[in-house]
Amino acid sequence: MPTYKLTYFDVRGYAEPARILFHLAGVPFEDKRITHESGDWEKMKDKTPFGKIPVLSVDGFEIPQSAAITRYLAKKFGYAGKIPEEQAWADAIVDQFKDFISSFSQLLMAQRTGKPAEEVARIASEVAMPARDAFFKIIDGILEKSKSGFLVGDSLTFADIVIVENVTTLEKNQFFTASEHPKIVALREKIYSIPAIKKWVETRPDTQF
Amino acid sequence: MPTYKLTYFDVRGYAEPARILFHLAGVPFEDKRITHESGDWEKMKDKTPFGKIPVLSVDGFEIPQSAAITRYLAKKFGYAGKIPEEQAWADAIVDQFKDFISSFSQLLMAQRTGKPAEEVARIASEVAMPARDAFFKIIDGILEKSKSGFLVGDSLTFADIVIVENVTTLEKNQFFTASEHPKIVALREKIYSIPAIKKWVETRPDTQF
Numbered sequence: 001m002p003t004y005k006l007t008y009f010d011v012r013g014y015a016e017p018a019r020i021l022f023h024l025a026g027v028p029f030e031d032k033r034i035t036h037e038s039g040d041w042e043k044m045k046d047k048t049p050f051g052k053i054p055v056l057s058v059d060g061f062e063i064p065q066s067a068a069i070t071r072y073l074a075k076k077f078g079y080a081g082k083i084p085e086e087q088a089w090a091d092a093i094v095d096q097f098k099d100f101i102s103s104f105s106q107l108l109m110a111q112r113t114g115k116p117a118e119e120v121a122r123i124a125s126e127v128a129m130p131a132r133d134a135f136f137k138i139i140d141g142i143l144e145k146s147k148s149g150f151l152v153g154d155s156l157t158f159a160d161i162v163i164v165e166n167v168t169t170l171e172k173n174q175f176f177t178a179s180e181h182p183k184i185v186a187l188r189e190k191i192y193s194i195p196a197i198k199k200w201v202e203t204r205p206d207t208q209f
Numbered sequence: 210m211p212t213y214k215l216t217y218f219d220v221r222g223y224a225e226p227a228r229i230l231f232h233l234a235g236v237p238f239e240d241k242r243i244t245h246e247s248g249d250w251e252k253m254k255d256k257t258p259f260g261k262i263p264v265l266s267v268d269g270f271e272i273p274q275s276a277a278i279t280r281y282l283a284k285k286f287g288y289a290g291k292i293p294e295e296q297a298w299a300d301a302i303v304d305q306f307k308d309f310i311s312s313f314s315q316l317l318m319a320q321r322t323g324k325p326a327e328e329v330a331r332i333a334s335e336v337a338m339p340a341r342d343a344f345f346k347i348i349d350g351i352l353e354k355s356k357s358g359f360l361v362g363d364s365l366t367f368a369d370i371v372i373v374e375n376v377t378t379l380e381k382n383q384f385f386t387a388s389e390h391p392k393i394v395a396l397r398e399k400i401y402s403i404p405a406i407k408k409w410v411e412t413r414p415d416t417q418f
Binding site for chain 2: 051065066071075084085088089091095098099102
């Protein structure tokens with residue numbers, strides 16, 4: 001088995017779906033976490049392939065970009081979709097999430113960089129909240145039609161993991177109201193009750209993001 | 210062979226890498242183009258899976274999201290990377306492009322929605338141009354180390370097609386200066402000189418985007 005090292009900040013964020021896949025598959029990996037206080041990130045930034053983390057090292061071969069990492073592991077461990085059309089739908093859902101979160105991030109960026117309150121409010125109402133509502137309408141619609149309760153086909157894919165993990169983060173930050181999305185909450189319960197995932201979710205570092 | 214229909218606006222944009230893959234593989238497909246003037250888009254929008262195009266129909270089964278479509282066809286036709294690690298790198302490059310273009314799009318959106326000139330200039334200098342420069346530094350760096358001249362491994366992948374096509378669009382809109390990126394220009398020449406691609410590029414509808 002290859003030696004895996006997953007390097008990311010000490011949060012769930014973009015690396016957590018990959019961590020969950022390792023725990024689900026029972027495959028050992030080094031869960032390397034960089035704290036902001038250590039200053040290690042500034043030292044290693046230029047040595048990463050794209051100047052960003054997460055980075056997955058597989059026997060020393062480095063893979064950047066969270067969706068690429070998650071898809072790579074999902075394929076290795078059997079959670080990428082059973083047929084090409086399922087794989088394409090899992091990919092499409094994750095890409096749709098990426099579109100949503102890049103719009104949504106404009107709000108977090110405006111808050112963090114101390115933009116005036118009215119500018120933050122404008123970005124929230126014109127960009128972030130419409131993007132969020134449109135995204136969850138799509139996910140609700142997919143689950144409405146799903147016979148298995150999963151987002152793609154009749155079994156777990158990395159798309160389910162990416163979505164429910166991010167729902168958890170949005171909820172922790174008051175951007176997701178569980179009572180408005182019962183099907184998404186049911187999906188999360190379904191995924192978090194898989195024994196290997198349940199064990200990890202109950203014991204993992206509890207971070208805000 | 211399945212019946213393929215690719216639906217998009219009458220531009221190259223997000224659908225062109227998929228069109229190129231069809232021409233490269235010599236696989237027939239319906240190149241369905243929606244014009245803004247026809248009003249057809251407003252009529253069909255709600256019937257698409259995610260309210261957006263491109264959508265690829267494979268014997269009536271619909272796949273949304275351009276990267277998912279392009280990856281699906283690349284896998285079918287043998288241009289997704291030869292081994293899992295190459296596939297992950299092709300994916301990572303396309304995701305990195307997606308990150309760049311979502312930052313860059315803030316500029317196009319500000320221009321189109323008639324924001325004040327100083328706001329447009331601020332977005333250009335603080336967001337769009339830094340995102341562009343960081344992205345092309347990554348691509349230049351990859352090509353600098355490439356022995357084959359391709360972005361991934363020793364043969365063509367959909368990552369090459371996505372990047373060179375978008376370079377063409379950026380250049381047409383004065384956002385890419387060929388003389389600053391000789392390796393990227395060489396990659397484009399390499400790809401555009403593949404006979405099946407050359408024929409398509411020479412005869413395809415010439416659109417601004």
